[in-house]
Amino acid sequence: MTTLSAITSNELNFLVFRYLQESGFTHAAFALGYEAGINKTSIDGNMIPPGALITFVQKGLQYIELEANLESDKLEGDDDFSFLQPLDLITKDVSELQRIMKDKKQNLLKEREAEKERREKDRDKQERDRDKVEKVKELEREKDREKQPKDQKESFAEDLDDNKAKGKSEENGVCGGPEPMDITPTPQLVASDIHSSEVTILEGHGSEVFACAWSPTSSLLASGSGDSTARIWTIPDGPCGSNMLPPQVHVLKHFKGRTNEKSKDVTTLDWNGEGTLLATGSYDGQARIWSKDGELKNTLAKHKGPIFSLKWNKKGDFLLSGSVDKTAIVWDTRTWECRQQFEFHSAPALDVDWRNNVSFATCSTDNMIYVCKIGEGRPVKAFAGHQGEVNAIKWDPSGSLLASCSDDGTAKIWSLKHDKCLHDFRDHLKEIYTIRWSPTSSGTNNPNQQLILASASFDSTIKLWEVEHGSLLYSLNGHRQPVYSVAFSPNGQFLASGSLDQCLHLWSVKEGKLIKTYSGGGGIFEVCWNKEGNKIAACFSNSTVCVIDFRM
Known part of the structure; x- marks a missing residue:
């Protein structure tokens, strides 16, 4: 066994x-x-x-x-689970x-x-x-699909001169303004083209350039783009053009790494009064502070949505930001801490503007305008009257009148002494995107000139308003697409305008006439004058910035 x-x-x-x-x-x-x-x-x-x-x-x-048994309905991406x-x-x-x-x-x-x-x-x-930005981009794309030939532009310019003599532009269906109330008529000025050889084109951005601003004290020009960068260009003295020396440039990156991030598109920028610091607002909700040499000094992160407006006060001790998160924040520039956050709007804040060093106004897509003061827990004043999104607000040079413009097609002027608007301008046919006051009247360097408000609309026109009586001085009908930006020259005698029709126009404020024009390679988002008033910058949807000499 x-x-x-x-x-x-x-x-x-x-x-x-x-x-x-x-x-x-x-x-x-x-x-x-x-x-x-x-x-x-x-x-x-x-x-x-x-x-x-x-x-x-x-x-x-x-x-x-x-x-x-689970393999047939295995969760995607869960191989290691x-x-x-x-x-x-x-x-x-x-x-x-x-x-x-x-x-x-x-x-x-x-x-x-x-x-x-x-x-x-x-x-x-x-x-x-992103609705506001995308609206403009879509208009630009439509323009690209139906670009007009050059001879059609020249034909339009000839027709425009004839129509202007009649005070009317039949081309875009907008009535011209009345004869000036107290301006002596002078012979009509003939517009001249600005040749490309007279223009300096600044290249380097990789996407649309949404904002540009000259330093208030030097020849530095800042630009902000959808490529998640801002740039500070040093513009050489002397005439612009192809023979100008290449400008020195500092690239202000709003991202880390080798590639850009669309969430950090630069939406707005502003220099402080001394020209020593540049503030940029971004789609990521952060405000960044840069030296004039392009060094990042501070990052201000409290907003929870894109920043659409950013302004220094005159003294420079406070920075004001307005955001899609419905709030405005006052930042103390000595500590870079949030001094106060204002939460009055029920929808995104689109614009902010200082009245003086301690009080300011905000506007929103909720159709409301609030006047606020540092230290106060409630608005000093609330202005209700617009029937659409309020796109922009601006205080006049004295800080006594506030202008606003809206998607409802109106521009209004308000005073803290009244609950209702003083003037309600209703001559535009479409949304009004921006407004600007002339640097004139008492308290300015041009005290003997009357105060004028310019409004620019998606109806392709610009209107100049006499403020004292609330009357229309001129309707400037030279553009063929929405006008996105206007800017008065430092002496108040000229107006620059930029449109999605790719044209930069220069107007005589006294005559209400087109005097110079430049046709670029893309829609124009912003125009601005340098402190001397002899150079104009414009930023374009084709990723370029142009600088043009202005001499009469």
């Missing part, structure tokens, strides 16, 4: 493990079980008995089967394992759905926030 030899549990484990391995079972569950059985080690702190491999193998086979822990495999039966896997999968699906819903809401909000 043959005696059976004894076999240890380790030997049994090894025989089973080798059998399974040679049969093609290479799942990690078997290897883990074997190691646990051989070495009497623990899983998650629990000791595994030496003879546990047989049960463990059974669990492993069942786990493979469960995985196979583990529904079961090793301890589960040796301590729970199949029904428990199935319940665990089902519960964990359902929880994961719920989390994914919640995350997806949150991302969709964020994406929808971002789309709503």
Whole structure:
């Protein structure tokens, strides 16, 4: 009679493990079980008995089967996700394992759905926030699809001169303004083209250039773009043109790494009064402070939405920002801390403007305008009257009158002494995007000239308003597409305008006539004059900035 030899549990484990391995079972569950059985080690702190491999193998086979059942509806991107822990495999039966896997999968699906819903809401909000910018981009794209030939432009210019003599432009269907009330008529000026050889084109931006501003004390020009950068250009003295020396440039990156980030598009910028610091507002909700040499000094992060407006007060001790998050923030420039956050609007704030060093106004897509003061917990004044989004607000040079313009097609003038507007200008046919006061009247360098308000509209016209009586002086009808920006010269005698029709026009304020024009390579988002009044900058949708000499 043959005696059976004894076999240890380790030997049994090894025989089973080798059998399974040679049969093609290479799942990690078997290897883990074997190691646990051989070495009497623990899983998650629990000791595994030496003879546990047989049960463990059974669990492993069942786990493979469960995985196979789930393979058909496996969650995308979850290749490394583990529904079961090793301890589960040796301590729970199949029904428990199935319940665990089902519960964990359902929880994961719920989390994914919640995350997806949150991302969709964020994406929808971002789309709503970008509405203003996208509206302009769409108009520009439409313009690109139907670019007019050059001879058509020349024909239009000839027709325009004839129509201007009649005080009317039939081309765009907008009536011209009345004869000036108290301005002596003079012979009509003839517009002249500005040749490209007389223009310096600044290249380097990788996307639309939304904003530009001259330093108030030097020849530095700042520009902000959709490429997530701002740039500070040093414009050489002397005439502009192709022979001008290449300007020195500092690139102000609003992102980290090698590639730009669309969430950091530069939407607005402003120099302090001394020209030593540049503030930029970005689509990421942060304001950044830069030296004139392009060094990042501070990052102000409190807003929870894109910043659409940013202004220094005259003294330079406070910086004001307005955001899509519905709030305005006053920043103390000595500490760069938030001095006060104003939360009065029920919708995105589109523009802010200082009245003096301690009080300011804000406007919003909620159709409201609020006048606020540092230290006050409630608005000093609330102006209601617009029936559409209020796109821009501006205080006159004395700080006594506030002008506003809206998608309702009106421009209004307000006073803190009255609850209703003093003047309600309704001659535009479409949305009014921007307004500007002339640097004239008492308290300015041009005290003997009357105060004028310019309004620029999507109806392709600019209107000049006499403020004292609230009457229309001129309707400037030279553009063929929405006018996005206007700027008075420092002496108040000339007006520059930029349109999505790709044209920069220069007007005589006294005559209400077009005197010079330049046709660029894209829609114009902003125009500005240097402090001497002899150079004009314009930023374009084709990623360029142009600088033009102005001499009469």
